[in-house]
Amino acid sequence: MRIAATTLLAPLSVVLLGVMAACGGADTEPAPEMGTIRTAPPETSEPEIPQVEPVTSAECPYLSVDEASRLNGELATDVRIDDRVDPAACFFYSADGAVQLTTTVYSVESEERATELVDGSAPVGESERSDVEGGWTGGRTGGPGGALVVLARGTQVLAVQSTQEQSVKVQRVAELVAPRVAD
Numbered sequence: 001m002r003i004a005a006t007t008l009l010a011p012l013s014v015v016l017l018g019v020m021a022a023c024g025g026a027d028t029e030p031a032p033e034m035g036t037i038r039t040a041p042p043e044t045s046e047p048e049i050p051q052v053e054p055v056t057s058a059e060c061p062y063l064s065v066d067e068a069s070r071l072n073g074e075l076a077t078d079v080r081i082d083d084r085v086d087p088a089a090c091f092f093y094s095a096d097g098a099v100q101l102t103t104t105v106y107s108v109e110s111e112e113r114a115t116e117l118v119d120g121s122a123p124v125g126e127s128e129r130s131d132v133e134g135g136w137t138g139g140r141t142g143g144p145g146g147a148l149v150v151l152a153r154g155t156q157v158l159a160v161q162s163t164q165e166q167s168v169k170v171q172r173v174a175e176l177v178a179p180r181v182a183d
Contacts, residue, residue: 049106049117052089054080054099060090062180063103063173068092071172072101072162087181098163103173105181106157114152121150121159130171132178140174142167149174153182 058081060068069076069092076092085104092101108114122130122139130140130149136158138151142165149170151158158178160170 049108050085052082052085052104054091055082055084056080058083058088060092060103061088063090063177065092067176068101068173071176072164072169073166074100074164076100094163100163101173102159102161103177104159106159108155108157111152111154114155114157117157118150118152122148128167130174132175134179134182136174136178136182140167140171142170151178153178156182 058079059065060079060081065076065079068079068090072092074094077095078093078097080091080093081088082091085106087105089104090102091099094100106117108117118138122141124139127139127141129137130151131137132151134153136151136153138149138158140149141147144165147162147164147167147170149158149160149167151174158174158181160173160177162170162173164170
């Protein structure tokens with residue numbers, strides 16, 4: 001027996017319209033597996049931590065080339081800064097033209113946020129505790145990929161990175177720089 005297509009399509013259309021109406025109601029939430037469809041680009045805001053780059057050939061305002069060379073254990077032959085942040089971020093270069101040491105100070109919205117940034121960069125249990133005169137505290141790490149010390153004091157975060165493996169070298173740089181950049 002053959003059933004006419006229009007006889008079957010009419011009830012099916014009513015059922016589909018009912019299902020679609022239930023899914024598209026203004027007060028209903030989409031099913032979790034459906035996700036959210038955005039019709040406009042998401043709002044953007046300025047990043048809390050600005051990206052720093054070696055943009056200007058100039059002296060570092062708080063660490064000399066001689067001090068960087070002596071403390072990091074490698075001759076620094078050039079320095080570039082990013083003075084779009086205050087104090088300027090400093091990049092010290094080796095004779096082969098590669099960055100060997102960086103120092104950056106960030107100001108953030110709260111002491112809690114500064115602590116979060118330190119803990120995210122030098123997690124407790126994965127880094128050695130680091131304290132510097134003037135209330136700076138954080139952590140340091142070192143190894144084949146280089147060394148890092150990240151310290152917080154109030155709403156400031158100081159990060160010192162080196163291509164050297166020994167974290168004691170970045171610690172010594174931080175001990176010299178921290179008092180000089182404290183607000």
